[in-house]
Amino acid sequence: MNAKRKWVFRASLFLNLVLAVVLVWSIVNLDISKKKPIYADIQYKLVELEGLIAFEEENNWSTPHLVTNKLSNIVDLLYLGIDANRKWLWTSAEDVTVLEKLYSKLSQYPVDELYKHAVLEAEDKEHYVELRAMLREAGIGMRISHGYDWGLFIQKVKKLYESIPSPL
Incomplete structure (x- = not known):
């Protein structure tokens, strides 16, 4: 019976250790997973915005509401991301x-x-065309490589906001 208790104790100790490792790994990945959807969505929508501005410019601004709607979505998403971070x-x-x-x-x-x-x-329209150029200069746009690195995303965003004049 003594050997059986030792075996159960060792098995319990091992399982608790595995559980602790899984818990720590989950917490680390949870932090990453909270950031990823928001900034990936913002980045994706900024790329779409750049493409829409190019499309409208090529088509003599036939449907400008596509551009204004996309920027409206981006502004709303930025607000949600900022608010979520406060919480x-x-x-x-x-x-x-x-x-x-x-x-x-x-x-x-x-x-x-x-x-x-x-x-x-x-x-x-001219301001939007300039915004497109600033997006591309910051590394955000169609056929420009982008990834899921938070630091790189923040660098691009910083470069973008520094290039946008205030007021327009």
């Missing part, structure tokens, strides 16, 4: 400041309102 603290205060500055800069552009498309004047 869950999944990134540094410096990174949040970068996202807040991008939010502020992108909020200057005309965007759609609920049930109402923004009307773009010639000057607004």
Whole structure:
């Protein structure tokens, strides 16, 4: 009976150790998984925005509401990401400041309102064309490599918001 107790004790100790390792690994990956969907979605939508601006420019701005709607979605998503970080603290205060500055800069552009498309004047269209160039310069755009590295994403966002003039 004594040998059986030793074996059960060792098995229990081993299983507890495995459980602790799995728990630590889960916590580490949870931190990554909270960031990934938000910034991947923002990055993806910024790439789409760059492509939409190019499309509209090539097609004489036949459907400008596609661009204003996409930017409206990006601004909303940035706000949600910033607000979520205030609750869950999944990134540094410096990174949040970068996202807040991008939010502020992108909020200057005309965007759609609920049930109402923004009307773009010639000057607004020119600002969007300039935004497209700034997106590409920052490394965000169609046929430009992008990945899932948080640090690289923040660098691109920082480069983007620094290039956007305020006010337009």
